[in-house]
Amino acid sequence: MDDISFDIQKGSIFGLLGPNGAGKTTLLRMITGIFYPDEGQITLDGKPFNPTEDIAKIGYMPEERGMYKKMKIGEQALYLAQLKGLSKAEANERIMYWFKKLEMESWWNKKVEDLSKGMSQKLQFVITVLHEPKLIILDEPFSGLDPLNANLIKDEIHGLAKRGATIIFSTHRMEQVEEICDHIVLVNLGKKILDGTVADIKQLYKENVFSIETNQLENINDNPVFTVVRKEGNKVFVKINQGHNSNQVLTHLINNNHPIVAYNELLPSLNEIFIKLVESTHATARAFQTI
């Protein structure tokens, strides 16, 4: 961890991204108070984070799911909820509510060792949110879930955020991030390399490439306004030259009588940005090592 700092808006869904071994889990463990940072500080609601008091406000679902294999699921959920400070009656009530909601009512007397990976994932999610934490930290929450259950959990995450919980969500699966997160931070090798909202980041990393759908693509060629990148089917991908804008591209096409079916900007996917940035930081790191 090296000089990382970012803000998370209350009630937002925040994505913490990074390749394997980037330091995501370490960062999350610091936020949950499992580890103490050597320097720097973590604030919650504007006050310095105090592990003993604030622990009840946090729900942490670690990447490596952990359960007592021999313990009954209901008892286990009850135990873990009580450790978070709920009374037994309260815990019982909320477990019933969530089990009903996620279709897990019949599980109470089963043991964890009888559950599939996806099922125990659902259980772990329920345990994480039982005590209605203000800050929910989910480390790879969708791994092992089928699309149906993943959607179920996704809806719950959105619901929790709507009710005011802040969600930190760590993953290296970019398509999920695009769907869910408002704001992301990309870390690699213990450093922050990207910070912003998903829309801003896409704008920042766009390469001014547009796709033009037409039925006469052979007539579209390089010109002062744009350069043709490639042609595919009935689409032409063009990059706008320096000093021009997208309207000038359209004007040029209309003036030259090209029949246009569709015209839109091609934004890079987070996946592409991710790969590009991670590779470049690795290259810099290598360059430093060789010096």
Next chain:
Amino acid sequence: MRKIWLIIQREYATRVKNKRFLLVTFLMPILIIALIFGSAYLSVSGTEHRKIAVIDPNGFIKSSLKNTSQIKFEFPEKVDTSNYSSKGYTDILILPKFDSSTKTNYILKSKKSMGLMLQNSISDKINNAIEDQMLQDAGISQSMLDSIHKASQYAELKAYEDKGSASKESNAGLAMGIGYASGFLIYITLFIYGTMVMRGVMEEKTNRIAEVIISSVKPFELMLGKIVGIGAVGLTQFALWIILITSLTSVGMSLLPDDLQNQVTALQQNNGQMGQAGMMQASESAMRIYNMQHTIATANWPLILFCFVFYFLGGYLFYSALFAAVGSVVNEDPQDAQSLMFPITMPIIFSYLITNMVTQNPNTPLAFWASIIPLSSPMVMMARVAYGVPNAVTYWELALSMVLLIAGFLFTTWLSGKIYRTGILMYGKKVSWKTMIKWAFTKQF
């Protein structure tokens, strides 16, 4: 505090409800009692029968080699080493002509080798016969010899603890037995419950539940809750054993025939004598039961029980914290646990060996120091306490040993807590004791 209490409850409940715990708790006393009675029964009836041919040129041995239920001696003619088994003998004993001026050997040949006990009893019989013969040769009459042999019945040693006016009968054999049994029990339970703590910690680590729980409670609370919970399981087991054994014995006593029970009660009322004239003589078995009860009553049971609970708990807390530390640094490979456990198991085994010596002689310098140092005091001090306080152990020795043990387990718990909180979340790295000590003594995070 509420969280530690929750952890203790879970650790306790999951283990006590476990079928294996119930099985061990209820079968153990039954097994022990069955073992005692069973071995007693086997020693009487189960041994093989032997028919021994004796070749004796002396003539005076014959009267000493009396037949028992197991051994039959015969003095046949024309039997030798080549044909004894075909004539129906299991062994042949060939004696030379004994002569007091030279040492000679006598020979026992068997088809199946003879147990040591039987061999010893045969050689004792022959030596006694030779001794008697020599005494008779020196002019002592047979009747004189008989009365000499009964000398042991005329006098019996009774040892008393010197406590001024209130001298009390002491019994070294009982003290040795209590010392040995309680030392052994503590030794076994330190291992059983210590490794139980270690395996519990390893389970939490490899299941990754540690991470979930540590986002709710402090690592130290988790460790302490586990240690206390499992310790309570141990105490429960002891309590159940004591209840079971006492009730089983009283049930056993009530099954004895009525007149035997009456005799035992009469003996108790009259201090070991069948006092009143006209009453029948106490039978041998009634006498034996009375003596057993009388001997057991000479020990200071409340003190011994108190010390046992104290030293079991102290020793358990001292060592289980260390076991927890080892459990927290081990990864999936149980082989690592073996090598890391070694420095913990060594002092336990050494203490047990010292205990064995101390049960025989409770006041050597070794016994003194080993009962003061917390590494070995749980077992060794129990062996000494059985000999009586303040006779074998003075009050200040006992107090010093207890205070040091409390200080000792506070220290190991503190030390292990520091190792534990780093180890429990550390995956993949192989850790040595050196790194563990480094974690314990450097300020971290």
